Amino acid sequence: MDDKVDDKVRRAGRLLTLLCLFLLALSAWADGVQCAVCGRTISGKYLTAGGRSFCSQACYDKTLPTCDICGRRLTGKFFTSEGRRFCSDACFNKTLPKCEICGVPLRKVMIIGGHTYCETHSKGPYCSHCRLPFAKGFELADGRKMCTVCNPRLIYDEDKAEPLYAAARNQVRAVTGMQSPTLPRLELVGLDRMPEGRRQLGEDFKIQRGMYERHVTTTTTKNLLGMKLSESKAVTEAVLILYALAPDEFVATAAHELTHDLLSEQFPAVAESAPDWVEEGVCQYVSALVCRRNAYTDMLNDIETSTLPDYGPGYRYFKHQCGDNNWPAVVDWMQKTDLSRLPKELGE
Known part of the structure; x- marks a missing residue:
C-alpha cells in the first residue's frame, strides 16, 4: 500500500487550512476585542492580563495599584506595610515617627514620657525639670541640667520666690485650718545644701x-x-528650697516644708520623737492636699508614686x-497614737 499523499489532495488541504484561518480572522474582527479601560475596539497587537484586554501600556498601567504616599503607579517592584503600598523607601519613611530632636525617621522607636526619640538621643542628656532628653x-x-524650653518659667531669685512662698503658707492654712505664729526664713539653695543621700537618686530624678x-x-x-x-530659748527657723523649680513645684515643696514648721509648733511630739516616716508622711499628705486644691497634677503624681524612703x-x-x-x-491619729510603739521604718 502506498503511504504517499497525492499532491492534489495536499494542495487542497493547504487551501482549506488557509481558508479556515482567514474566516477565523474575519470572525474576530467582526466580534471586536474592546480595551477593558478605554472601551475602544482593539486592532493590531494588544495586551492581556488577568483575563482582560488592553489596547496599550498606558491603559494597562491605569489598572495598577498606586503608592499610598505619592500616588505613583506601581509598575515595578514595591512593598507593603500594615496594608499600605509604597513605591520606595523614601515614601515609606514619610509614614514613620520621627525623633523629636533630630527629626530622623525611626524604624526603632524609643518612647520617653510619651515623646519619641531615636536611640542616640534617648540616652540624654536629660532635663532635670521635664525629665526628657534635650539638644539645647x-x-x-x-x-x-535644664533644657531651654523649661528654663524660662523656673524660679531662680528670691524676688519671684517670696510671693510663691507666702502663697504656700496661705494654702497650708486653707487645707489644715492651722498656721505657725512665725514664718521661717526662705533661702534658695542648690543640691549641695541637701542631705548627701538625697541629692540625686539615679535616673528617676527623685531628688x-x-x-x-x-x-x-x-x-x-x-x-x-x-x-x-x-x-530663755531662741528659735531660728529656715526653709531651704532648690532654685530652678517651676511655680507648682515650688509651692508644693514649700507646703511640705512649712508643714514641718507647723508640726514643730502644734505637734512637738511628732516632730521630736516620732519615726521619720511619720513626720515626712504627714508633710507629704498636706502637700498633696495643696496639689489637689490647685490641680497640680504632675506634682500630685510625684507624691503618690514617690520611692524616696520615708516620704513615699x-x-x-x-x-x-x-x-x-x-x-x-490625720490630726486625730497624731493626738491618739502611741508614737513609741511605731516601727522605725515602714515597709510597703
Whole structure:
C-alpha cells in the first residue's frame, strides 16, 4: 500500500487550512476585542492580563495599584506595610515617627514620657525639670541640667520666690485650718545644701527639693552659787528650697516644708520623737492636699508614686489610714497614737 499523499489532495488541504484561518480572522474582527479601560475596539497587537484586554501600556498601567504616599503607579517592584503600598523607601519613611530632636525617621522607636526619640538621643542628656532628653540646654552650678524650653518659667531669685512662698503658707492654712505664729526664713539653695543621700537618686530624678531647719538655743543665767536664775530659748527657723523649680513645684515643696514648721509648733511630739516616716508622711499628705486644691497634677503624681524612703511609704500610710482629703483624721491619729510603739521604718 502506498503511504504517499497525492499532491492534489495536499494542495487542497493547504487551501482549506488557509481558508479556515482567514474566516477565523474575519470572525474576530467582526466580534471586536474592546480595551477593558478605554472601551475602544482593539486592532493590531494588544495586551492581556488577568483575563482582560488592553489596547496599550498606558491603559494597562491605569489598572495598577498606586503608592499610598505619592500616588505613583506601581509598575515595578514595591512593598507593603500594615496594608499600605509604597513605591520606595523614601515614601515609606514619610509614614514613620520621627525623633523629636533630630527629626530622623525611626524604624526603632524609643518612647520617653510619651515623646519619641531615636536611640542616640534617648540616652540624654536629660532635663532635670521635664525629665526628657534635650539638644539645647545647659548645666546648673549644682550639676542639674535644664533644657531651654523649661528654663524660662523656673524660679531662680528670691524676688519671684517670696510671693510663691507666702502663697504656700496661705494654702497650708486653707487645707489644715492651722498656721505657725512665725514664718521661717526662705533661702534658695542648690543640691549641695541637701542631705548627701538625697541629692540625686539615679535616673528617676527623685531628688529632695526642700528642707526645714530648726535650731533652738537655750540660754541659762545662774548666780555665783550656780543656782539657775532664768532660762530663755531662741528659735531660728529656715526653709531651704532648690532654685530652678517651676511655680507648682515650688509651692508644693514649700507646703511640705512649712508643714514641718507647723508640726514643730502644734505637734512637738511628732516632730521630736516620732519615726521619720511619720513626720515626712504627714508633710507629704498636706502637700498633696495643696496639689489637689490647685490641680497640680504632675506634682500630685510625684507624691503618690514617690520611692524616696520615708516620704513615699509615709504618705501612702496616711492616705490608707485617713483617705485622700481628711486632715482632721490625720490630726486625730497624731493626738491618739502611741508614737513609741511605731516601727522605725515602714515597709510597703
